[in-house]
Amino acid sequence: MRTHFDILTIPGGGVAKVDAHQDAADLIAVRLAKLEAVRERMRKVNTLVRNRNAKGLKRLGYADSKVARLLQPDSENRCAFHTDYKLRTNYQQIVALRRMARELESMDRIDVSIDQEDYLYREDASAQTISFRFTAKPDKALRALLRRAGFILRPSRNTYERTLDCTGIAAASQLRDHLNKRMH
Structure with missing residues (x-):
């Protein structure tokens, strides 16, 4: 298991070590919200610059001199405010924060x-999986139902597994109801 310091090491700008992991979850949520807002603005500005939309840029609060500089094409007649690597790095930070929150x-x-x-x-929180293990091989209809619910056969463990998340729990609950009705 990771320590709080490992959990809060964020690429491109870390968050300070905290004592309680609820504080860590709050800090991650705040940082994630900021990064998502920055990403949305970056995408909006890039779209406006590429379309050479001066009015849209002024509505976002850019001064006339800044708008003129933004809309000035480079040597290849392209206009872009944020480079691809900035957008990519921002997205990678968002993905890392989402993983940490999970x-x-x-x-x-x-x-x-x-x-x-x-x-x-079984719901295994440490492995982040939901699994079904059957005493006998499930019939064809049940195997199809498991596949439709997102469960994958893991022959090495003789289980059907899927990721532990809210949609997985809902799908597993419906499957358990179905299985319980079949048994009785």
Whole structure:
């Protein structure tokens, strides 16, 4: 498991070490909101500059001199305010923060294990997976239902697994209801 310092090391600008991981989650959420707002603005400005839309740039608060400089084409007659690498780096930071937020969320989650007559259902927070293990090979209809719900057969573990997230939990809940109705 990572320490709080490892969790909060963010590419392109870290967040200070904190004592409680709830504080870490709050800091990550604030940093993520800022980066997403910056990304949205960068994309909007780039679109306006590429379309040479001076009125749109003025509405965003740019002065006439700055608008003229932004709309000045380079040697290849291109206009772009933010370079691709700035957009890419910003997006990579957002992805890293989202991953960190999921890891912090999984630290709060407890493992769930439901043992039924025909199957074992598990939610493993540390591995971020939901799994079904059946006592016998499921019939063709059930295997198709599992695939439609996003579960993938892991032959090495003899389980059907998918990522642990809210949509996975909802799909697993519907499958468990279906399986319980079949058993009774």
